[in-house]
Amino acid sequence: MKTKVAIIGSGNIGTDLMIKIMRMSEVLEMGCFVGVDPESDGLKRAARLGVPITSEGIEGLLAMPDFEAIKIVFDATSAGAHEKHDRILREKGKTIIDLTPAAIGPFTIPAVNGMDNLDEVNVNMVTCGGQATIPMVAAVNRISPVIYGEIVASIASKSAGPGTRANIDEFTETTSQAIEKVGGAKRGKAIIVLNPAEPPLIMRDTVYCLVGPGADTQAIEESVQQMVTEVQSYVPGYRLKQSVQFESIGNNAPLKIPEMGDEFTGTKVSIFLEVEGAAHYLPAYAGNLDIMTSAAFRTAERIANRHHQKEAA
Structure with missing residues (x-):
């Protein structure tokens, strides 16, 4: 029944x-x-x-x-x-x-x-940006604790209806909180970009995670791949745009993060995503809604x- x-x-x-x-x-x-x-x-x-x-x-x-x-x-x-x-x-x-x-x-x-x-x-x-990016933060965090997680969700302006536009502040606040509560980051930040390009561009997301020195980059990459497969089980158009990127941040050039009030040294993990919609009702570029x-x-x-x-x- x-x-x-x-x-x-x-x-x-x-x-x-x-x-x-x-x-x-x-x-x-x-x-x-x-x-x-x-x-x-x-x-x-x-x-x-x-x-x-x-x-x-x-x-x-x-x-x-x-x-x-x-x-x-x-x-x-x-x-x-x-x-x-x-x-x-x-x-x-x-x-x-x-x-x-x-x-x-x-x-x-x-x-x-x-x-x-x-x-x-x-x-x-949560939000479309949260659904797309928080799995990646969680994938990194289960290998190496995420000190700071930042996501940038870029969506086609045409896919942002009145509800989305009326809730931009709530989008950033809710997503930032969920990066911490669900993704596991010590501190989270979310940014949304409404892209007016014509023809409309497919949803793109960038995830930055800062983890401590000595992180197991191979284990992180494998964890990310496993999480991508899990998300694809219900969003087939979810995929990595390129390999996971790693950058070592040393004492000679530490990152200064105003939100953290401190300098960071360790490993920066960058993950680049694309979300294509299933086009059941919405256009395929509206992966954010799908x-x-x-x-x-x-x-x-x-x-x-x-x-x-x-x-x-």
């Missing part, structure tokens, strides 16, 4: 997630697609596909005749709206998967800590399976 889910947010992310569920899932079933603009492409597409829809937001979802049967609700709106949605849905006993940077629930990266939060009421999918929906999709399936196991026990 499939688990019924609802998606709040009829924009690019919500629509792509709906299509993934309908095409690919053996355990999830669309119960409702929720928006606020009856003319949105997402709602019109959902209606054509036979999915129950409402253009009256969370209130419309609550009024749906099949609302009680819905077990999991994805929120693909904004950080501000999610606070209200979380409060209402908790009272109704729903499990919430948050694709906004609200960070109310624990940070969840499927390749890193994807099995840890399956019993939580609300799980947060990795979010793919991570949320993987997490929802794990939660649904967990619920089924509990019911069978």
Whole structure:
């Protein structure tokens, strides 16, 4: 028996997630697609596909005749709206998967800590940049403690909708926190770049990790490769652009990091990534959106399976 889910947010992310569920899932079933603009492409597409829809937001979802049967609700709106949605849905006993940077629930990266939060009421999918880069920070950290981790996520301007643009500050803050809490870095920093190039460029990410002297570079490279393979299990277009780069930072030219308030000597690890989307609904260059929906999709399936196991026990 499939688990019924609802998606709040009829924009690019919500629509792509709906299509993934309908095409690919053996355990999830669309119960409702929720928006606020009856003319949105997402709602019109959902209606054509036979999915129950409402253009009256969370209130419309609550009024749906099949609302009680819905077990999991994805929120693909904004950080501000999610606070209200979380409060209402908790009272109704729903499990919430948050694709906004609200960070109310624990940070969840499927390749890193994807099995840890399956019993939580609300799980947060961090950000697109976090989903792409934090696995790399974690891969380095499990070999050699990361003293400082910095990520730069470059996405096509066309792939950044109103929700993304309204949440830039939350993006950097949430991602920075998750670099530390999930990636394991002592200190994290996140930067996002909206690239206006035409034709639009595919998502690119750069990850810098500073580790202590004497790091086992071969073990780090192997760990990174293993993590890439793990992420590819749910995001096939995730790949390294080149070999992992290592640079020794000596006492003669230490790095000065204002955020750390100290000089650094040791090894600088540089990882360069590319994320190509599956193009289920979004263009292939929008890997930033695809990795979010793919991570949320993987997490929802794990939660649904967990619920089924509990019911069978």
